[in-house]
Amino acid sequence: MSQQPTLTVIPLTTEEILGVGELLYRCTGMIFGENKRYYIERRITERMRRTGIATVPAYLGLVRSHVGEREAFINAFTINETYFYREEHQLAALSQSLLPDIVRNRRPGDLVRIWSMPCSSGEEAYSIAIWLLENWQLVDAYNIEIVGSDIDTAALGRAREGQFTQRSLARLPPALRDAYFEPEHGHHRRIIQDLRESVRFTHANIIDPASMTGIGKFDVILCRNVLIYFDDPARLAAANALYDSLNPGGYVCLGHSESMGRITDRFELARLADAIVYRRP
CATH class of the missing domain: 1.10.155 (Chemotaxis Receptor Methyltransferase Cher; domain 1)
Structure with a gap:
């Protein structure tokens, strides 16, 4: 070779x-x-x-x-450090607190939209789908739409392809790897077709409002470990974009070292059993 x-x-x-x-x-x-x-x-x-x-x-x-x-x-x-079930405590908060609050005043079959931004090569967006299938009893009662967005078009291509290394899968229990992934081939495992089709991936730049035109509003946004790479003006632009992308009463989850309170007072802080999140009033 x-x-x-x-x-x-x-x-x-x-x-x-x-x-x-x-x-x-x-x-x-x-x-x-x-x-x-x-x-x-x-x-x-x-x-x-x-x-x-x-x-x-x-x-x-x-x-x-x-x-x-x-x-x-x-x-x-772009920095694409990610893996399945990253910051699992936020996924627990999603199924135990955030979504139950979101659907309190909704009827079965209503749309619930979740945004992974940035989504990198797809692990975090697909993690949401797997977690809800495994941990939220009402997952089939609502029309759940999961959207993954990133500024990196190459990473989005990998996300749509759905091929992942053992390093990406290391934190997934073996039973979930076998249930939601095809058998290993060439040191990679591909996520099953049903899940590839359940997540929509689209290009977006969080500091460029024009790039997010048409994406719509969301009930929950997971925007983790991107604001740490910004300065104060860029963080404020990103925070405003997140606020504008949320439905009233919607939630945003940041990375463990990030705080919306240091950026803007537009959000309400919510201390949950599993995580600290931010709510659009």
Whole structure:
């Protein structure tokens, strides 16, 4: 088997690092600076090699002018750390507290919408589906719609394909792996077709309201471990987008190290037995 050639990383000047960081911030809200120099250099080098462009200014010019390369540029910098049943306590809160509250005034068959944003390669969105099938007795009484969204189009492609490694599946009990996944093939297991069809994946950028047009309103949003990569203005933009995407009385779940109270006072804090969540009044 032939080995891939070692990537020779192009050293960037301080000005070039700043240029990459500014463009990435405008596109995504994420903060990348001198403290992540090697991370930036590796990814820019890879994109320059693939596009055949020799200088950083020329490459950034391509990103600004070409939608396809801007998409590849964003994909190169997104961080897709995820796995099934991540922050399981929030899934417990979903079935034990949030959804029972949401459906109190709804009739059987009514629509209940849940949004995983960002969803990365799909593990967290599919986790919601599996958890509800296993843990919420009323799952079949309502029309549950689960939507997964992400800024990374490559990750969305993997989510739709539904192929997962043992690392992604490590926290799932073996019985659930056997019930909801096809037999292992090439060190991967594919989630069964019924579940692939039960989750809809769509592209969205949480700091760009135009990209979320048509997605609609949700009853519960799981937006975990993305605000930690933003500065204060980007966090506020994201919080406002989450608020606008919730039905009145809807809930948003953040990552364990994130707090909506430090960003905006538009949400009510709800302390549940299993989790701290935020409610749109």
